[in-house]
Amino acid sequence: MLWVQSCACFTAYYYYYHNLVPFPSEKEPEIDVQLPCIPLLKHDEVPSFLYPTTPYPFLRRAILGQYNKLDKPFCILMESFQELEPEIIEYMSKICPIKPVGPLFMNPKAANSAVRGDFMKADDSIIEWLDSKPPSSVVYISFGSVVYLKQEQVDEIAYGLLNSGVSFLWVMKPPQKDAGLELLVLPDGFLEKVGDNGKVVQWSPQEKVLAHPSVACFATHCGWNSTMESLSSGMPVIAFPQWGDQVTDAVYLVDVFKTGIRMCRGEAEDRIIPREEVEKCLLEAISKGPQAEERKRNALKWKKAAEEAVAEGGSSDRNLQAFVDDVKRISLEVTASKSNKIIDAAADLVNKSTANDFAKLVEKPAAAANDAVKSAVNDVVKLLEKPAANDIAANSKVELVEV
Numbered sequence: 281m282l283w284v285q286s287c288a289c290f291t292a293y294y295y296y297y298h299n300l301v302p303f304p305s306e307k308e309p310e311i312d313v314q315l316p317c318i319p320l321l322k323h324d325e326v327p328s329f330l331y332p333t334t335p336y337p338f339l340r341r342a343i344l345g346q347y348n349k350l351d352k353p354f355c356i357l358m359e360s361f362q363e364l365e366p367e368i369i370e371y372m373s374k375i376c377p378i379k380p381v382g383p384l385f386m387n388p389k390a391a392n393s394a395v396r397g398d399f400m401k402a403d404d405s406i407i408e409w410l411d412s413k414p415p416s417s418v419v420y421i422s423f424g425s426v427v428y429l430k431q432e433q434v435d436e437i438a439y440g441l442l443n444s445g446v447s448f449l450w451v452m453k454p455p456q457k458d459a460g461l462e463l464l465v466l467p468d469g470f471l472e473k474v475g476d477n478g479k480v481v482q483w484s485p486q487e488k489v490l491a492h493p494s495v496a497c498f499a500t501h502c503g504w505n506s507t508m509e510s511l512s513s514g515m516p517v518i519a520f521p522q523w524g525d526q527v528t529d530a531v532y533l534v535d536v537f538k539t540g541i542r543m544c545r546g547e548a549e550d551r552i553i554p555r556e557e558v559e560k561c562l563l564e565a566i567s568k569g570p571q572a573e574e575r576k577r578n579a580l581k582w583k584k585a586a587e588e589a590v591a592e593g594g595s596s597d598r599n600l601q602a603f604v605d606d607v608k609r610i611s612l613e614v615t616a617s618k619s620n621k622i623i624d625a626a627a628d629l630v631n632k633s634t635a636n637d638f639a640k641l642v643e644k645p646a647a648a649a650n651d652a653v654k655s656a657v658n659d660v661v662k663l664l665e666k667p668a669a670n671d672i673a674a675n676s677k678v679e680l681v682e683v
Contacts, residue, residue, distance in 0.1 A: 283358045285504045287365045288318050288532065289327050289525045291372055296330050297347040306332045317367040324548035325531050328523040350376055355603055357381050361589035361596045379599040383508045386590045409479050413447055413494040419562055420489055422451035423501040427522050432552050434464050440558025441478065446566055448478045490515045497565040502529040514583030516575040518565050521546045539579040541565060
Protein backbone atom coordinates (compact mmCIF):
# COMPACT_ATOMS: atom_id res chain seq x y z
CA MET A 281 0.00 0.00 0.00
CA LEU A 282 1.28 3.47 -0.91
CA TRP A 283 0.00 6.39 1.19
CA VAL A 284 0.58 9.75 -0.51
CA GLN A 285 -0.52 12.03 2.31
CA SER A 286 1.17 12.90 5.59
CA CYS A 287 1.45 10.51 8.51
CA ALA A 288 -0.60 13.04 10.49
CA CYS A 289 -3.50 12.65 8.04
CA PHE A 290 -3.06 8.88 8.02
CA THR A 291 -3.45 8.97 11.79
CA ALA A 292 -6.53 11.20 11.64
CA TYR A 293 -8.30 8.81 9.28
CA TYR A 294 -7.18 5.80 11.34
CA TYR A 295 -8.57 7.25 14.56
CA TYR A 296 -11.79 8.30 12.84
CA TYR A 297 -12.25 4.86 11.27
CA HIS A 298 -11.75 3.08 14.59
CA ASN A 299 -13.75 5.69 16.54
CA LEU A 300 -10.88 6.19 18.99
CA VAL A 301 -11.42 9.90 19.72
CA PRO A 302 -14.33 12.30 19.13
CA PHE A 303 -14.44 14.09 15.77
CA PRO A 304 -16.75 16.89 14.61
CA SER A 305 -20.27 15.55 14.19
CA GLU A 306 -23.71 16.88 13.40
CA LYS A 307 -24.37 17.26 17.14
CA GLU A 308 -20.94 18.74 17.90
CA PRO A 309 -19.67 20.27 14.65
CA GLU A 310 -17.01 22.50 16.21
CA ILE A 311 -15.17 20.29 18.68
CA ASP A 312 -11.37 20.20 18.61
CA VAL A 313 -9.58 16.93 17.92
CA GLN A 314 -6.64 15.68 19.97
CA LEU A 315 -4.61 12.92 18.35
CA PRO A 316 -1.42 11.37 19.76
CA CYS A 317 1.82 13.14 18.87
CA ILE A 318 -0.09 15.76 16.84
CA PRO A 319 -0.88 19.37 17.78
CA LEU A 320 -4.46 20.01 18.81
CA LEU A 321 -6.51 20.34 15.63
CA LYS A 322 -9.41 22.76 15.53
CA HIS A 323 -12.61 21.50 13.97
CA ASP A 324 -11.72 23.05 10.61
CA GLU A 325 -8.16 21.69 10.65
CA VAL A 326 -8.91 17.96 10.48
CA PRO A 327 -9.08 16.57 6.91
CA SER A 328 -12.26 18.13 5.60
CA PHE A 329 -13.58 14.85 4.16
CA LEU A 330 -14.23 13.94 7.81
CA TYR A 331 -16.51 16.94 8.34
CA PRO A 332 -20.14 15.90 8.94
CA THR A 333 -21.17 18.39 6.24
CA THR A 334 -18.54 17.48 3.64
CA PRO A 335 -19.85 17.71 0.07
CA TYR A 336 -17.54 14.81 -0.80
CA PRO A 337 -18.77 11.85 1.30
CA PHE A 338 -17.82 9.46 -1.49
CA LEU A 339 -14.17 10.48 -1.08
CA ARG A 340 -14.40 9.84 2.65
CA ARG A 341 -15.76 6.36 1.94
CA ALA A 342 -13.01 5.70 -0.61
CA ILE A 343 -10.23 6.71 1.78
CA LEU A 344 -11.67 4.89 4.78
CA GLY A 345 -12.16 1.81 2.61
CA GLN A 346 -8.38 1.40 2.56
CA TYR A 347 -8.42 0.91 6.32
CA ASN A 348 -10.44 -2.28 5.85
CA LYS A 349 -7.34 -3.81 4.32
CA LEU A 350 -4.64 -2.69 6.73
CA ASP A 351 -4.31 -6.23 8.08
CA LYS A 352 -3.38 -7.52 4.61
CA PRO A 353 -0.37 -5.48 3.39
CA PHE A 354 2.95 -6.36 4.97
CA CYS A 355 4.08 -2.77 4.44
CA ILE A 356 2.64 0.74 4.05
CA LEU A 357 4.99 2.91 2.03
CA MET A 358 4.47 6.54 3.01
CA GLU A 359 5.33 9.70 1.08
CA SER A 360 7.00 11.37 4.06
CA PHE A 361 10.32 10.99 5.83
CA GLN A 362 11.30 10.13 9.36
CA GLU A 363 12.84 13.48 10.21
CA LEU A 364 9.76 15.40 9.05
CA GLU A 365 7.20 13.70 11.31
CA PRO A 366 9.35 11.77 13.79
CA GLU A 367 6.99 11.39 16.75
CA ILE A 368 3.83 10.41 14.90
CA ILE A 369 5.71 8.08 12.53
CA GLU A 370 7.32 6.31 15.47
CA TYR A 371 3.96 6.06 17.27
CA MET A 372 1.98 4.74 14.30
CA SER A 373 4.77 2.35 13.31
CA LYS A 374 3.93 0.38 16.44
CA ILE A 375 0.36 -0.02 15.14
CA CYS A 376 0.88 -0.38 11.38
CA PRO A 377 3.92 -1.49 9.33
CA ILE A 378 4.79 2.02 8.14
CA LYS A 379 7.90 2.74 6.07
CA PRO A 380 8.34 6.44 5.14
CA VAL A 381 10.26 6.58 1.84
CA GLY A 382 9.81 10.18 0.69
CA PRO A 383 10.32 12.50 -0.92
CA LEU A 384 9.87 10.00 -3.75
CA PHE A 385 10.47 12.55 -6.51
CA MET A 386 13.94 13.24 -5.06
CA ASN A 387 15.00 9.60 -5.02
CA PRO A 388 18.40 9.49 -6.78
CA LYS A 389 17.70 5.90 -7.86
CA ALA A 390 14.79 7.04 -10.05
CA ALA A 391 15.53 6.65 -13.75
CA ASN A 392 14.43 10.19 -14.55
CA SER A 393 13.25 12.43 -11.76
CA ALA A 394 11.90 14.93 -14.30
CA VAL A 395 9.18 12.51 -15.44
CA ARG A 396 5.96 13.50 -13.72
CA GLY A 397 2.25 12.86 -14.09
CA ASP A 398 1.37 16.42 -15.08
CA PHE A 399 -1.84 16.66 -17.08
CA MET A 400 -0.67 19.48 -19.35
CA LYS A 401 2.50 20.52 -21.14
CA ALA A 402 4.45 23.25 -19.38
CA ASP A 403 5.13 26.58 -21.07
CA ASP A 404 8.77 26.49 -22.24
CA SER A 405 9.14 30.26 -21.79
CA ILE A 406 8.64 30.09 -18.02
CA ILE A 407 12.26 29.47 -17.04
CA GLU A 408 13.48 32.13 -19.48
CA TRP A 409 11.10 34.63 -17.87
CA LEU A 410 12.29 33.68 -14.39
CA ASP A 411 15.90 34.09 -15.52
CA SER A 412 15.14 37.73 -16.27
CA LYS A 413 14.01 38.48 -12.69
CA PRO A 414 16.14 39.45 -9.66
CA PRO A 415 16.82 36.84 -6.96
CA SER A 416 13.98 36.20 -4.49
CA SER A 417 11.58 38.59 -6.20
CA VAL A 418 8.84 36.38 -7.69
CA VAL A 419 5.78 34.86 -6.02
CA TYR A 420 4.85 31.51 -7.56
CA ILE A 421 1.10 30.80 -7.43
CA SER A 422 -0.32 27.36 -8.14
CA PHE A 423 -3.31 25.60 -6.63
CA GLY A 424 -2.73 22.14 -8.07
CA SER A 425 -4.58 20.10 -10.64
CA VAL A 426 -7.92 19.67 -8.86
CA VAL A 427 -8.74 22.83 -6.89
CA TYR A 428 -11.23 25.07 -8.69
CA LEU A 429 -11.69 28.57 -7.29
CA LYS A 430 -14.75 30.73 -7.62
CA GLN A 431 -14.53 33.49 -10.20
CA GLU A 432 -14.92 36.10 -7.46
CA GLN A 433 -11.89 34.69 -5.63
CA VAL A 434 -9.82 34.77 -8.81
CA ASP A 435 -10.70 38.46 -9.21
CA GLU A 436 -9.64 39.25 -5.63
CA ILE A 437 -6.32 37.44 -6.04
CA ALA A 438 -5.70 39.31 -9.29
CA TYR A 439 -6.37 42.72 -7.74
CA GLY A 440 -4.29 41.79 -4.68
CA LEU A 441 -1.38 41.00 -6.97
CA LEU A 442 -1.87 44.19 -8.93
CA ASN A 443 -2.05 46.36 -5.82
CA SER A 444 0.98 44.73 -4.19
CA GLY A 445 3.21 45.35 -7.17
CA VAL A 446 5.09 42.07 -6.66
CA SER A 447 6.33 40.01 -9.58
CA PHE A 448 4.43 36.77 -9.96
CA LEU A 449 4.12 33.56 -11.93
CA TRP A 450 0.51 32.38 -11.75
CA VAL A 451 -0.61 28.96 -12.94
CA MET A 452 -4.28 29.07 -13.98
CA LYS A 453 -5.31 25.71 -15.30
CA PRO A 454 -8.42 25.36 -17.44
CA PRO A 455 -11.06 23.02 -15.99
CA GLN A 456 -11.24 19.50 -17.33
CA LYS A 457 -13.52 19.26 -20.33
CA ASP A 458 -15.94 16.82 -18.73
CA ALA A 459 -16.09 18.63 -15.36
CA GLY A 460 -18.91 20.97 -16.36
CA LEU A 461 -17.07 23.99 -14.91
CA GLU A 462 -16.82 27.43 -16.45
CA LEU A 463 -13.49 28.76 -17.66
CA LEU A 464 -12.05 31.21 -15.13
CA VAL A 465 -10.99 34.57 -16.54
CA LEU A 466 -8.84 37.44 -15.36
CA PRO A 467 -10.29 40.93 -14.84
CA ASP A 468 -10.43 43.13 -17.93
CA GLY A 469 -7.14 44.87 -18.58
CA PHE A 470 -5.30 42.91 -15.88
CA LEU A 471 -2.50 41.55 -18.06
CA GLU A 472 -1.98 44.93 -19.74
CA LYS A 473 -1.60 46.65 -16.36
CA VAL A 474 0.75 43.98 -15.07
CA GLY A 475 2.98 43.93 -18.14
CA ASP A 476 6.23 42.01 -17.73
CA ASN A 477 5.90 42.13 -13.94
CA GLY A 478 3.73 39.02 -14.07
CA LYS A 479 3.18 35.90 -16.13
CA VAL A 480 0.07 33.71 -16.32
CA VAL A 481 0.36 30.16 -17.69
CA GLN A 482 -1.77 27.02 -17.78
CA TRP A 483 0.88 24.77 -16.21
CA SER A 484 4.52 24.82 -15.17
CA PRO A 485 7.50 22.57 -14.38
CA GLN A 486 6.91 23.04 -10.66
CA GLU A 487 10.08 21.40 -9.35
CA LYS A 488 12.24 23.59 -11.59
CA VAL A 489 10.26 26.70 -10.69
CA LEU A 490 10.57 26.10 -6.95
CA ALA A 491 14.31 25.56 -7.34
CA HIS A 492 14.79 28.77 -9.32
CA PRO A 493 16.71 31.53 -7.45
CA SER A 494 14.30 34.27 -8.53
CA VAL A 495 11.34 32.64 -6.73
CA ALA A 496 10.81 34.01 -3.21
CA CYS A 497 7.75 32.06 -2.05
CA PHE A 498 5.04 29.67 -3.14
CA ALA A 499 1.31 30.43 -2.80
CA THR A 500 -0.08 26.91 -2.60
CA HIS A 501 -3.27 24.98 -1.91
CA CYS A 502 -1.15 22.81 0.44
CA GLY A 503 -1.76 19.49 -1.25
CA TRP A 504 0.76 16.98 0.09
CA ASN A 505 2.72 16.72 -3.17
CA SER A 506 3.13 20.49 -3.29
CA THR A 507 3.90 20.55 0.43
CA MET A 508 6.70 18.02 -0.01
CA GLU A 509 8.03 19.87 -3.05
CA SER A 510 8.10 23.19 -1.19
CA LEU A 511 9.95 21.66 1.77
CA SER A 512 12.36 19.76 -0.45
CA SER A 513 13.11 22.93 -2.40
CA GLY A 514 13.64 25.09 0.68
CA MET A 515 10.74 27.34 -0.35
CA PRO A 516 8.58 29.35 2.11
CA VAL A 517 4.85 29.27 1.39
CA ILE A 518 1.61 31.20 1.54
CA ALA A 519 -0.96 28.65 2.70
CA PHE A 520 -4.22 28.77 0.74
CA PRO A 521 -5.86 25.40 1.60
CA GLN A 522 -9.28 24.44 0.27
CA TRP A 523 -10.35 20.92 1.32
CA GLY A 524 -9.27 17.38 2.11
CA ASP A 525 -5.83 16.95 3.65
CA GLN A 526 -4.88 20.47 2.56
CA VAL A 527 -6.32 22.08 5.69
CA THR A 528 -4.23 19.79 7.92
CA ASP A 529 -1.12 20.25 5.80
CA ALA A 530 -1.52 24.02 6.21
CA VAL A 531 -1.41 23.64 10.00
CA TYR A 532 1.89 21.82 9.70
CA LEU A 533 3.40 24.27 7.21
CA VAL A 534 2.52 27.28 9.35
CA ASP A 535 2.67 26.01 12.95
CA VAL A 536 4.93 22.93 12.92
CA PHE A 537 7.38 23.24 10.03
CA LYS A 538 7.18 27.04 10.39
CA THR A 539 7.78 27.77 6.72
CA GLY A 540 4.54 29.54 5.87
CA ILE A 541 1.97 32.23 6.53
CA ARG A 542 -1.74 31.59 6.30
CA MET A 543 -4.06 33.31 3.83
CA CYS A 544 -7.20 31.26 4.51
CA ARG A 545 -8.53 28.31 6.52
CA GLY A 546 -10.26 26.27 3.83
CA GLU A 547 -13.80 25.40 2.82
CA ALA A 548 -15.18 25.50 6.37
CA GLU A 549 -14.39 29.22 6.43
CA ASP A 550 -16.73 29.68 3.46
CA ARG A 551 -15.68 33.17 2.46
CA ILE A 552 -13.93 35.01 -0.33
CA ILE A 553 -10.50 36.29 0.75
CA PRO A 554 -10.54 40.01 -0.11
CA ARG A 555 -7.83 41.70 -2.14
CA GLU A 556 -6.57 43.61 0.90
CA GLU A 557 -5.72 40.37 2.72
CA VAL A 558 -4.17 38.93 -0.43
CA GLU A 559 -1.97 42.00 -0.81
CA LYS A 560 -0.92 41.89 2.85
CA CYS A 561 0.13 38.24 2.64
CA LEU A 562 2.07 38.79 -0.56
CA LEU A 563 4.04 41.70 0.86
CA GLU A 564 4.73 39.86 4.09
CA ALA A 565 5.90 36.77 2.22
CA ILE A 566 8.55 38.59 0.16
CA SER A 567 9.63 41.01 2.87
CA LYS A 568 13.17 41.01 4.21
CA GLY A 569 12.15 41.17 7.87
CA PRO A 570 13.22 38.76 10.63
CA GLN A 571 10.07 36.61 10.39
CA ALA A 572 10.50 36.13 6.65
CA GLU A 573 14.15 35.27 7.17
CA GLU A 574 13.22 32.72 9.83
CA ARG A 575 10.74 31.05 7.48
CA LYS A 576 13.44 30.83 4.83
CA ARG A 577 15.93 29.33 7.30
CA ASN A 578 13.38 26.75 8.35
CA ALA A 579 12.60 25.89 4.74
CA LEU A 580 16.29 25.38 3.99
CA LYS A 581 16.58 23.19 7.08
CA TRP A 582 13.84 20.90 5.74
CA LYS A 583 15.46 20.90 2.31
CA LYS A 584 18.68 19.56 3.83
CA ALA A 585 16.76 16.98 5.88
CA ALA A 586 14.91 15.77 2.77
CA GLU A 587 18.13 15.45 0.80
CA GLU A 588 19.75 13.46 3.61
CA ALA A 589 16.71 11.18 3.92
CA VAL A 590 16.90 10.01 0.29
CA ALA A 591 20.70 9.93 0.10
CA GLU A 592 22.44 6.57 0.34
CA GLY A 593 22.12 5.37 3.92
CA GLY A 594 19.47 7.96 4.77
CA SER A 595 16.24 7.06 6.57
CA SER A 596 14.08 6.85 3.44
CA ASP A 597 16.79 5.08 1.48
CA ARG A 598 17.12 2.44 4.22
CA ASN A 599 13.35 1.96 4.40
CA LEU A 600 13.06 1.59 0.64
CA GLN A 601 15.89 -0.95 0.59
CA ALA A 602 14.29 -2.84 3.47
CA PHE A 603 11.04 -2.97 1.47
CA VAL A 604 12.85 -4.33 -1.58
CA ASP A 605 14.61 -6.94 0.57
CA ASP A 606 11.28 -7.97 2.10
CA VAL A 607 9.71 -8.35 -1.35
CA LYS A 608 12.61 -10.55 -2.46
CA ARG A 609 12.39 -12.66 0.68
CA ILE A 610 8.63 -13.16 0.38
CA SER A 611 8.97 -13.94 -3.32
CA LEU A 612 11.53 -16.62 -2.56
CA GLU A 613 9.34 -18.06 0.19
CA VAL A 614 6.34 -18.22 -2.16
CA THR A 615 8.44 -19.80 -4.90
CA ALA A 616 9.89 -22.32 -2.48
CA SER A 617 6.42 -23.19 -1.21
CA LYS A 618 5.16 -23.80 -4.75
CA SER A 619 8.28 -25.80 -5.55
CA ASN A 620 7.80 -28.01 -2.51
CA LYS A 621 4.22 -28.74 -3.52
CA ILE A 622 5.30 -29.75 -7.01
CA ILE A 623 8.11 -31.91 -5.68
CA ASP A 624 5.77 -33.59 -3.19
CA ALA A 625 3.31 -34.28 -6.00
CA ALA A 626 6.12 -35.69 -8.14
CA ALA A 627 7.30 -37.99 -5.36
CA ASP A 628 3.76 -39.21 -4.81
CA LEU A 629 3.38 -39.90 -8.51
CA VAL A 630 6.63 -41.86 -8.59
CA ASN A 631 5.12 -44.30 -6.14
CA LYS A 632 1.85 -44.65 -8.02
CA SER A 633 2.28 -44.14 -11.74
CA THR A 634 4.26 -44.90 -14.85
CA ALA A 635 6.63 -42.60 -16.69
CA ASN A 636 3.87 -41.53 -19.11
CA ASP A 637 1.57 -40.52 -16.27
CA PHE A 638 4.40 -38.65 -14.60
CA ALA A 639 5.14 -36.70 -17.79
CA LYS A 640 1.63 -35.24 -17.59
CA LEU A 641 2.57 -33.59 -14.32
CA VAL A 642 5.27 -31.64 -16.10
CA GLU A 643 2.81 -30.16 -18.59
CA LYS A 644 0.31 -28.84 -16.05
CA PRO A 645 2.39 -27.09 -13.39
CA ALA A 646 5.23 -26.09 -15.71
CA ALA A 647 3.91 -22.56 -16.16
CA ALA A 648 3.93 -21.96 -12.43
CA ALA A 649 7.19 -23.76 -11.68
CA ASN A 650 10.64 -22.26 -11.95
CA ASP A 651 13.37 -23.70 -14.16
CA ALA A 652 14.99 -25.54 -11.30
CA VAL A 653 11.78 -27.36 -10.45
CA LYS A 654 11.17 -28.25 -14.12
CA SER A 655 14.66 -29.71 -14.27
CA ALA A 656 14.10 -31.76 -11.13
CA VAL A 657 10.82 -33.16 -12.45
CA ASN A 658 12.36 -34.01 -15.82
CA ASP A 659 15.20 -35.81 -14.07
CA VAL A 660 12.64 -38.05 -12.39
CA VAL A 661 10.96 -38.72 -15.75
CA LYS A 662 14.30 -39.78 -17.21
CA LEU A 663 14.89 -42.02 -14.22
CA LEU A 664 11.56 -43.75 -14.79
CA GLU A 665 12.33 -44.27 -18.49
CA LYS A 666 15.44 -46.32 -17.66
CA PRO A 667 15.28 -50.17 -17.74
CA ALA A 668 13.38 -51.67 -14.83
CA ALA A 669 11.84 -48.30 -14.09
CA ASN A 670 8.62 -49.96 -12.97
CA ASP A 671 10.55 -52.11 -10.51
CA ILE A 672 12.31 -49.04 -9.12
CA ALA A 673 9.03 -47.23 -8.74
CA ALA A 674 7.40 -50.19 -7.07
CA ASN A 675 10.15 -51.39 -4.78
CA SER A 676 12.40 -48.42 -4.07
CA LYS A 677 11.99 -45.08 -2.35
CA VAL A 678 12.87 -42.30 -4.77
CA GLU A 679 14.09 -39.19 -2.94
CA LEU A 680 13.80 -35.84 -4.71
CA VAL A 681 16.27 -33.18 -3.66
CA GLU A 682 15.05 -29.60 -3.95
CA VAL A 683 17.33 -27.59 -6.20
